[in-house]
Amino acid sequence: MNRRKGVFATFGLVAVLLVGYVLAAALAFPSASLLSGAVGTRAPDSTVEALPEYTNRAVIEIRYAANGTAGSSGVFWTELYYRVPGKTNWTLYAPPWNPDGRWFGQLGFSTGALVEGTILFDTYYTGGEATYELSTRSVDRGYWYEAEPRNAKARTTLDTRPPQLFVASPTPQSWTREKTLKWIAVDEVSGVAAVEYDLDGTFVASSDQASGEAPLDLTSEGSHAVVVRAKDRAGNVALVPVAFHYDPNSPVLHITAPARDGYVNSKSVEVRWDADDTGSGLASLRLSVDSIPPIELAGATRAYTLQGLEERGHVVNLVATDLAGNVASETLSFGIDTKPPTVQLLAPRDGGYANRRDVQVLWLGSDEASGIAQFEVVLEGRDPVIVKNAASFTFTNVPDGARSFRVRAVDRAGNAGDATSRVTVDATAPSVEISSPNAGDTVYGPLEIGWSASDAGSGVEKVEFLYDDGVPTVVTGAQTHRVEGAALGPHFVLVRVWDRAGNSAEVGRAFAYGGATPPDGGPFNIGVVDFWLLMAAIAAIAVVSAYYAVRRRKRAQA
Incomplete structure (x- = not known):
């Protein structure tokens, strides 16, 4: 009971003291109210040190100074308020470790007029990245309040994320023939301040362009590295290293078949080529003929067969591209001719005879498409003779006997046409002898001339008999000839023989005719x-x- 009375007595004493304080304050300052914003010269004030326009620190140091002008009571604490775009009301900064939002400076409980302090503004508890307007409100020890915040005393934008940086060229681990660096940098909060780049470990240049390009001083083929850095206004940095390979040289390309400006004798044509690239290597090949759509081929391909081509001229184009984008191209023309040329052997004629050991072969040849490339002239038993731009050839020292000649015409496409002739060579004259009368004889009675003729080569073709200066008489096949009405006295007879090759021989005989009966x-x-x-x-x-x-x-x- 006594204990309860003591407690009530204590509370009563405190109440009396509070009432007395309030009444005294009301009588001394009738226009002021307890724990409310002060007016006049008694209200404290505070300032905030200017902040950078952008920052990448999630915990921002707010440096403030508070001045208590209400007599000697001094500043008791300072409150920090903030707001973000789209909000009109100020929010008291009261993190978990300071739930009442009261920040005491270095002279918080002293009687000095100026208090300085630093508030760690942790944006984790205020919403993260944003533009923050900041203001302070000081309270002195007499509980006089600085006016509520109306305007911002400091402003900053928090940007903790680095820019988004994309290097368009060169491509990582790729081959390129370009000597240009291309980039795109984006920063949605603070914006891109600068883009810097190094080449092979050496700083090259800096640009204030968020998107742009710059030359790369590449002089040697092979591997290189470029490092691109994009910096935003808050100090965040994005770094993209790109390792790449440089190849400024075009591939080596040569079409080996068909022959340039040549002809082939098939409507299916195999195109062959040699291709090489000592740098990046071949990536692809593209083959086209005439207006036909191109055919895409792998870089390792070295031949391709074109099917169903028409018999005429064609143009083929081959393009080689290496992994760096360098291009080599070759174009050539060719024709298709599948028809053999025509050839006619004029001499010696087939089944005929030649009466000379030097036999001249004559021919005519033509080809409407590709034209005659050469002639091959062959005598049986001898090597072929190649003849160009001529239509005759003479074989020397051809022995007697049956011989075969052949002329082959070869056009530019390789088609061939033949003409042959079977000929008997006979360069030996026939033999002929008069068997009667004997030279110088005087013949009596019937006058009959006898002879013999033969030819071992082509055979006897014709025999003529001449008596004195008379007209020749053809006596082929006979071996005697009777002369009718011969006059007495000296006479001369001639027997002339031709063989089938045109060789000839003759023999004459002088004699006397003594009459029908001897004396x-x-x-x-x-x-x-x-x-x-x-x-x-x-x-x-x-x-x-x-x-x-x-x-x-x-x-x-x-």
Whole structure:
């Protein structure tokens, strides 16, 4: 009971003291109210140190100064208020570690007039990234309040995220022939302040363009690295390293088939080529012919067959692209000709004869499409002879006998046309002899001339008989010829023979014709004239013999 009375007595004493304080304050300052905003010169004031326009620190240091002007009571605490765009009301900054939002400066409980302090404004509890307007309100020890915030005393924008940076060129780990750096940087909060880049570890330049391009001083083929840094106004940095390979050289490309400006003899044409790239390597090939859509091929391909081409001229184009984008191209023209040329062998004619050891071969050849490239002239048993821009050739020292000749015309597409001729070579004249009469004979009775003719090569073609200066008589196949009405006296006959090759030979004979019957016979049945000639010869022999006999006798006697 006594204890309860003591408690009530204590509360009563406190109540009396509070009432007395309020009454005294009301009598001394009738226009003021307890714990309310002060007016006049008694209200404290405060300032906030200016903040950067942008910051990337989530915890912002707010430096303030408070001045208590109401006598000697001094500043008791300071409150921090903030607001973000779209909000008109100020919000007391009261984090969990200071739930009443009262911040005491360095002289918080002293009687000094100026108090300075720092408030750690943690945006984690205020909503994160935003533009913050900040204001302070000081309270002195007499509980006089600074006027409620109306205007911001400091402003800053929190941006904790780095810019978004995209390097468009070069592409990471790729090959390129370009010497240009291209980038795009975006920062939605504070904006991009600068873009810097290094090449192979050396700083190159800085640009204030959020999106742009700049030259890269690349001089050597091979691997390189560029590092691009984008900085926003809050100090955040985005860094993109790009390793790439540089190849400024085009591939090496050469079409090996078909031959440039040549012809092929098929409507299916295989196109072959050599291609190489010592830098990045071949990426792809593109083959096209005439106006046909291009054919895409792998970089390792080295041949492709075109099907169903028309028999005419065509144009083929091949484009090689390496991994760096360098391009090499080659174009060539060719034609298709599937028809063989025509050739006609004019001489020697088939089944004919040649009467010379040097045989001239004559021909005609033509080709309407690709044209004649060459002729191959062949004599049986000998190597072919290549002839260009001519229509004849002479084989020398061809032996007698049956021989085969061939002329082959080859056009520019490789098509061939042949003409052959089977010929008998006979360069030897036929043989002919007159068997009767003998040279110098006097013929009596019927006048019949006999002979023999032969030819071992081509055979006897024709025989003519000539008597004195008369007209030749063809006597082919005969071996004798009777002359009718021959006159007495000396005569001359000629037998001329031709073989099938055109060789000729002839033989003549002089004789006398004594008439139909011989004259009467002398001693020993010898003709009178012959008898006396014989007698004269015997007498001459006898005289000579006697002369030599006499001389020997005289020598013996001496």
